[in-house]
Amino acid sequence: xxxxxxxxxxxxxxxxxxxxxxxxxxxxxxxxxxxxxxxxxxxxxxxxxxxxxxxxxxxxxxxxxxxxxxxxxxxxxxxxxxxxxxxxxxxxxxxxxxxxxxxxxxxxxxxxxxxxxxxxxxxxxxxxxxxxxxxxxxxxxxxxxxxxxxxxxxxxxxxxxxxxxxxxxxxxxxxxxxxxxxxxxxxxxxxxxxxxxxxxxxxxxxxxxxxxxxxxxxxxxxxxxxxxxxxxxxxxxxxxxxxxxxxxxxxxxxxxxxxxxxxxxxxxxxxxxxxxxxxxxxxxxxxxxxxxxxxxxxxxxxxxxxxxxxxxxxxxxxxxxxxxxxxxxxxxxxxxxxxxxxxxxxxxxxxxxxxxxxxxxxxxxxxxxxxxxxxxxxxxxxxxxxxxxxxxxxxxxxxxxxxxxxxxxxxxxxxxxxxxxxxxxxxxxxxxxxxxxxxxxxxxxxxxxxxxxxxxxxxxxxxxxxxxxxxxxxxxxxxxxxxxxx
Numbered sequence: 001x002x003x004x005x006x007x008x009x010x011x012x013x014x015x016x017x018x019x020x021x022x023x024x025x026x027x028x029x030x031x032x033x034x035x036x037x038x039x040x041x042x043x044x045x046x047x048x049x050x051x052x053x054x055x056x057x058x059x060x061x062x063x064x065x066x067x068x069x070x071x072x073x074x075x076x077x078x079x080x081x082x083x084x085x086x087x088x089x090x091x092x093x094x095x096x097x098x099x100x101x102x103x104x105x106x107x108x109x110x111x112x113x114x115x116x117x118x119x120x121x122x123x124x125x126x127x128x129x130x131x132x133x134x135x136x137x138x139x140x141x142x143x144x145x146x147x148x149x150x151x152x153x154x155x156x157x158x159x160x161x162x163x164x165x166x167x168x169x170x171x172x173x174x175x176x177x178x179x180x181x182x183x184x185x186x187x188x189x190x191x192x193x194x195x196x197x198x199x200x201x202x203x204x205x206x207x208x209x210x211x212x213x214x215x216x217x218x219x220x221x222x223x224x225x226x227x228x229x230x231x232x233x234x235x236x237x238x239x240x241x242x243x244x245x246x247x248x249x250x251x252x253x254x255x256x257x258x259x260x261x262x263x264x265x266x267x268x269x270x271x272x273x274x275x276x277x278x279x280x281x282x283x284x285x286x287x288x289x290x291x292x293x294x295x296x297x298x299x300x301x302x303x304x305x306x307x308x309x310x311x312x313x314x315x316x317x318x319x320x321x322x323x324x325x326x327x328x329x330x331x332x333x334x335x336x337x338x339x340x341x342x343x344x345x346x347x348x349x350x351x352x353x354x355x356x357x358x359x360x361x362x363x364x365x366x367x368x369x370x371x372x373x374x375x376x377x378x379x380x381x382x383x384x385x386x387x388x389x390x391x392x393x394x395x396x397x398x399x400x401x402x403x404x405x406x407x408x409x410x411x412x413x414x415x416x417x418x419x420x421x422x423x424x425x426x427x428x429x430x431x432x433x434x435x436x437x438x439x440x441x442x443x444x445x446x447x448x449x450x451x452x453x454x455x456x457x458x459x460x461x462x463x464x465x466x467x468x469x470x471x472x473x474x475x476x477x478x479x480x481x482x483x484x485x486x
Contacts, residue, residue: 023280026273026276026335027160028159028160028163029270029273029335029336030334030335030336030337031163031164031167031168032044032047032167032193033266033270033336033337033338033341034337034338035338037167037168037189038189038190040263040266041262041263041266041267041338041340041341042262042263042266043189043190043262043266044266044269044270044341045249045253045261045262045263045264045265045266045269046190046262047190047193048249048265048266048269049114049249049250049253049262049265050114050118050122050194051246052246052247052249052250053112053114053122053246053250054122054125054126055242055245055246056239056242056243056246056247057122057126058126058129058130058242059235059238059239059241059242060235060238060239061090061093061094061097061126061129061130062090062130062133062235062238063093063231063232063234063235063238064230064231064232064233064234064235064237064238064374065086065089065090065133065134065227065231066133066134066137067230067231067234067369067374068086068227068228068230068231068234069082069083069086069134069137069138069141069227070137070140070141071230071369071372072086072223072226072227072230073141074141076223080215080216080218081216081218081220081223082223082227083134083138083215083216084215084216084217084218084219084220085218085219085220085223085224085227086134086137086227087134087212087215087217088217088219089219089224089227090130090131090133090134091131093130094127094130094131095127097126097127097130098123098124098126098127101119101123101126102120102123105119105120105123113253117191118190118191118194121191121194121195121197121198122194124198124201125194125197125198125201128198128201128202128204128205129201131205132204132205132208134211135208135211135212136148136151136208138211151204151207151208154203154204154207155200155201155203155204156200158196158199158200158203159196159197159199159200162192162195162196162199162200163192163193163196166192166193166195166196167189167192167193170183170184170192171184230372230374232378233374233375233376233377233378234374234377234378236378236381236382237374237377237378237380237381237382238381239381239385240378240381240382240384240385241381241384241385243385243388243389244381244384244385244388244408244411244412245408247385247388247389247392248268248388248392248401248404248407248408249265249268249269249404251389251392251393251396251404252264252265252268252396252400252401252404253265255392255393255396255397256396256397256400264400264401265401266341267340267341267343267344267401268344268347268401268404268405270336270341270344271332271336271341271342271344271345271347271348272344272347272351273335273336274324274328274331274332274335274336274348274351274352275324275348275351275352275354275355277320277323277324277352278317278320278321278324278352278355278356278359279355281316281317281320281359282313282317282355282356282358282359282362285313285316285359285362285363286359286362303427303428303429303430304430306363306366306429307429307430307431307432309363310360310363310364310429310431310436311431311432311435311436313359313360313363314360314436314439314440315439315472315476317356317359317360317443318356318439318440318442318443318468318472319443319465319468319469319472320352320356321349321352321353321356321443321444321447322443322446322447322450322464322465322468323465324348324352325348325349325352325447325450325451325461326447326450326458326461326462326464326465327458327461328345328348328349328451328455329345329455329456332345344401346402346405347401347402347404347405348451349447349448349451349452350405350406350408350409351405351408351409352447353409353444353447354405354408354409354411354412354413355412357409357412357413357415357416358412358415358416360416361412361415361416361419364416364419364420364423365377365419366423366427366429367419367422367423367426367427367429368419368422368423368426368427370427371426371427373426376419376422376426380415380418380419380422381415383414383415383418384411384412384414384415385411387407387410387411387414388407388408388411391403391406391407391410391411392404392407395407435475438471438475439472442468442471443468446464446465446467446468449464450464
């Protein structure tokens with residue numbers, strides 16, 4: 001129980017580091033979808049498309065080294081060598097990418113159908129973000145979640161503040177002052193969004209830069225090869241995940257008629273953001289459990305704790321799923337004020353459930369990380385990515401963004417089931433399937449009824465939520481009392 005208490009404490013702080021910045025960034029959705037900021041839904045589609053490529057390249061530039069760092073930092077006696085080797089590796093590859101990307105930015109812009117002026121800003125942001133991967137991992141592995149949280153929150157606060165200044169206030173100031181008039185450029189809104197991101201990333205690196213003066217720059221070729229062998233399957237899995245997570249917007253742009261593609265992407269991306277509540281929870285939980293998995297791998301009977309962790313995840317995730325679905329129409333008014341985007345609300349329960357399945361998958365993935373069988377993670381992710389691509393190519397021409405949402409749910413569900421299947425063989429964990437299944441069936445069934453049969457009927461929706469929480473309390477009351485006492 002003390003181990004679980006430690007996990008919940010870390011998860012809470014990492015949750016602050018994840019939830020607060022994401023909530024601040026969520027305000028950007030309201031800002032960017034405002035008619036007075038970006039003129040059309042298609043403009044927001046452009047921004048969403050660029051950030052889809054961001055996700056893919058962030059994964060490539062990290063190439064699994066963060067997870068390898070956690071693994072070998074807990075495994076190797078000479079921890080300074082792990083820190084130095086991983087840092088040097090990422091510095092070299094990051095600057096190598098930076099130089100090559102600048103040399104071929106014209107070709108890149110043409111190939112991915114993005115303006116060259118955006119590409120230039122994106123390249124700088126990717127470099128700065130890559131250089132803080134190991135410093136942030138070092139904070140996590142040394143159990144300094146509070147510092148981690150403060151820096152993450154500051155990053156997004158700067159980004160949000162600059163977005164407000166550049167997109168809302170600068171235009172008015174330019175009409176009153178020649179100084180601001182020299183800065184302001186009309187029809188430059190998309191550039192301003194990425195300039196704000198660039199400044200926030202630069203400040204974050206500046207804060208983390210003392211890390212590079214504290215460490216020993218010792219590079220072990222032998223250790224690096226071990227880390228790369230461990231990290232490579234994680235890179236493949238990461239690329240596959242990025243395909244599952246964001247490639248739908250890229251495919252929507254390619255497969256839909258040119259005159260509607262960006263508008264469809266804009267609506268889809270805005271409503272997709274309402275699944276953020278599930279994503280925030282799953283991400284915070286993952287940030288807390290990843291170091292926990294490795295640090296408790298050698299304790300007595302760790303499988304028992306791993307099983308309990310998944311139960312708690314399913315309980316909280318089920319409650320979040322049902323709550324967001326019940327209040328979805330209120331949330332859309334708060335976070336997406338422009339009715340032009342509401343047409344895509346159909347996808348919200350589907351994407352919420354998809355991200356719930358992804359969170360369960362991350363919990364189940366402990367078996368291949370602990371046993372160093374990360375290749376299975378790559379295999380499962382590759383299969384999921386191929387399935388996502390196939391379903392998107394098939395469904396988008398028929399039902400547009402609804403096909404993308406369905407494809408995401410099917411892919412994540414099957415990945416979850418595959419991870420459980422192989423985990424039983426290589427690292428059996430005594431999951432309580434009856435209890436987990438009960439919570440999943442209840443929350444999914446009640447969510448479907450609430451959204452598709454009793455939508456905006458808050459009496460019915462809240463009643464369903466109370467019933468679910470009551471069943472959870474009856475089933476878990478002894479565990480709840482123990483946790484509260486501690």
